[in-house]
Amino acid sequence: MQMDERKKRILLAIIQDYIATAEPVGSRTIARKYELGVSPATVRNEMADLEELGYIEQPHTSAGRIPSDIGYRYYVDCLMEKHQLTADDQAFVRAGYEAKNQEIGQVIQMTSNLLSQMTNYTSLVLGPQLTGTAIKHVQLVPVDTGKALVIVITQSGIVQNKMLNIPENITYEDLMQISRILNAKLQGHSVEDIKHTLISEIYFELSKHNEIFDMVMDLLGNQSLLKEEERVYLSGTLNILNQPEFRNIEKVKTLLSLLDHEQLLKNMLADAPRDDGVFVKIGGENKVAGIQDCSMITATYHVDGKIVGSIGVLGPTRMDYAKVVSVVDFINNNLSELLTSHFKRK
C-alpha cells in the first residue's frame, strides 16, 4: 500500500486536529471540518489503511484515531506547512532582546524565557561554550596576606574570578608585576594556545614566581572559570501543568524531577544539529526514560560561524510542531546575530 495524496491530506487533518484538541479524531470530524469532499465512510477506509501503515492508532475500538510517533515523524518530515511568525511575535522577541542585556547570562536567560513564553512549553538553553575564546585581561588582586584574587576577562566579555592562596611573601608590587607580564603574554590568546606554545616562554620570564604562575595556569587550564556559563538555562517548567497529558501527578513528578538533572538536559541538547536548521526528536525516539511521551526540538546557535551552544523546547509528543519549529528557528537566528554583535562590540 502506498501513501497517496488523499491519505496525506487525511493524515494531516488528523494530526492537526489532535494537536489542537487532544481528543482522538473520528472520521466524521475529518470529513466535516476539513473539506475533503468525501464522506466519512471513505475517510474511514483511508484511516484503516493509515493505521495499517502505522501512522495512526486507536486507543480502543470505537474511539477515534490518534497519531503514532511514526505519524508525527511523517508529519514533521513531509506534511508540515511552514508556520510564519506574526509581526507581533517577532516584535515580542525583539523587544525582549532590546531590554537591558549587558551580561551574557542575562541574554541567555532571556532567550529561554522568550522560547517558553512563545511556545507555552518548557525551554532549555545551553550557555555558550567559550573554551576557545581568547583572553583579554588577567589581573591578580591582593586581598589579604596569603590571599589574592585572580580575575580573567575574556574576549567574549565574560568576567570570572577565583580566590587563590599564595605564598605570604608576595608583595603588592609582585602581584602587579606578574599581572603585567601575564597580560603582555596572554592577551589575545586562547587557553589552548597558552597550554601548547606559550608556557615555557612565560616560565622563563616569570621564573621568580613560578609557583603563582602554576596556580593561575591551573585555573585557566581546567577551565572551570570559563565553564561557569555552560549551564542549562531553564524556563517555563510549569507550562507542562497546562497540558492535558500531565493531569496525573506521577507524570508531573517524573518530568519535573528530570529537569533538575542538568547533565541529563545537556545530553538531551547534545543531539542538536551541528549546522543551521532545527532538529526534531519525537516521543519514543528519545531514549531517556521518562520523556518518551515528550518531543524535543533543538537548534544550535553560532557566533562567527562557530558552534557555541544550543537551544531547545520540550513538550508533549502532541506538540504544535509547526509553531515550535519556526519559533526555535527564529529565536536561534536572533540569538546568533545578537551574540555575534555582542562579542564584536567588546
Add this chain to the structure above:
Amino acid sequence: MQMDERKKRILLAIIQDYIATAEPVGSRTIARKYELGVSPATVRNEMADLEELGYIEQPHTSAGRIPSDIGYRYYVDCLMEKHQLTADDQAFVRAGYEAKNQEIGQVIQMTSNLLSQMTNYTSLVLGPQLTGTAIKHVQLVPVDTGKALVIVITQSGIVQNKMLNIPENITYEDLMQISRILNAKLQGHSVEDIKHTLISEIYFELSKHNEIFDMVMDLLGNQSLLKEEERVYLSGTLNILNQPEFRNIEKVKTLLSLLDHEQLLKNMLADAPRDDGVFVKIGGENKVAGIQDCSMITATYHVDGKIVGSIGVLGPTRMDYAKVVSVVDFINNNLSELLTSHFKRK
C-alpha cells in the same frame, strides 16, 4: 468549658494521628491506638467538646475529626513534645557542611538542601544581607579603551564586579593610581561610612578623576553589588508533590507558581523572629493568598550577633511541626556558627 488534662491528651492524639496518616481521625482509633483507658464513647464526648472549643472540625458528618488552624496552634504552643534529632540526622548536617563550601553562596544553597532533605518539605533560605560589611579591596582593571572593570571585595569574602564605561583618555597608570587611592581610603569602611564622611575627602584627593569616582561610588551606593547574595535559595520544591493534599494539579500549579515570585518569598521570610528561636505560622495565619493551607516555620541566623538572613520551611498545614521545628532550629544554629567562623577566617 475548660481544657482539662484528658482533652489535651485526646487533642494531642488526634493531631499526631492526622499528621501521620492524613486521614480524619475517629473516636475508636483514638481509644484503641493511644491507650487512654477510656471507651470510644467517652472520647466522642470529649471530641464534641474540642470541636465546640474550635480545636478540631468535621469535614462532614460521619467522618472523623481533623485539627483546625486553632488546634494546630494550641498543639505547637502547648502540647508539642520537643523532638530530639537523631545522631544520624546531626551527622548528616555536619557532613553536608563539611563538604567543599568555599563560597558563601554554596553554603547557603547547602543549607537549603539540608533543610528540604531532612524535612521532605520545601525550604527557603534568604541569603545574607551584607550591606553593612566593610570593604576589603577595590580594584579597577582596564579592559578596553573606554572600558574598565570595577571589582569590590568585602570583608565577608564576597567578590563582585561590574563593567564600567570610562572616559577614553584614562590610562592604565591612571586606573592603578585611582585604585591605590580608593583602597587607601575605603579599606575597612562600610558603604554607609563612605557615604557620610569620606566622600568629600576622596573627592579632594581624586579631583583629577572625579568622573570615575562618581561612577564607582554610584555602584557602591546603590549596593546592587552587595545585594547579589540577597536572594532566596529554594530547595525541595517538588517535595509537595508527595503530599496527599497536593493531589490536584491546580493546587500544585498555584503553589509552584508562587515559589517563582522571589519578592513574595522574601515577604514570607520577613516575619522570622529577630531573636533566637523559631517562628511558626499556621495555615490561615498566613495572609498571602494561595498558601493558606500551608504552614511556614522560620528562624533567623546571625553572624557575630547581627541578623543577616533567615531560613524557612514551607509545608502543608498538616506538617510534622515537632520534627521541622527542631530541624530548623538545629540547622539555623549550625549555619550561624559556620558563617561566623567563615567570616573570621577571611
Add this chain to the structure above:
DNA sequence: ATTAGCACTCGATAAAGGAGAGTGCTAACA
C-alpha cells in the same frame, strides 16, 4: 461520670443502565 447500644448520616465504592461517538462491514450506486 462513663459506657454500651443503637439509629442515623454520609462518603465511597460498586453495579447497572443508557447515551453517544465511532467503527467495520455490506450492499447499492455512479
Add this chain to the structure above:
DNA sequence: TGTTAGCACTCTCCTTTATCGAGTGCTAAT
C-alpha cells in the same frame, strides 16, 4: 472500481441506584 449510505456492534463515559462501613450523637443503664 472507487465511493457512499446504512446498520449493527463495541466501548467509553456519565448517571443512577444500591450497598457498605466508618463514624457520629443520643439515650439509657451502670
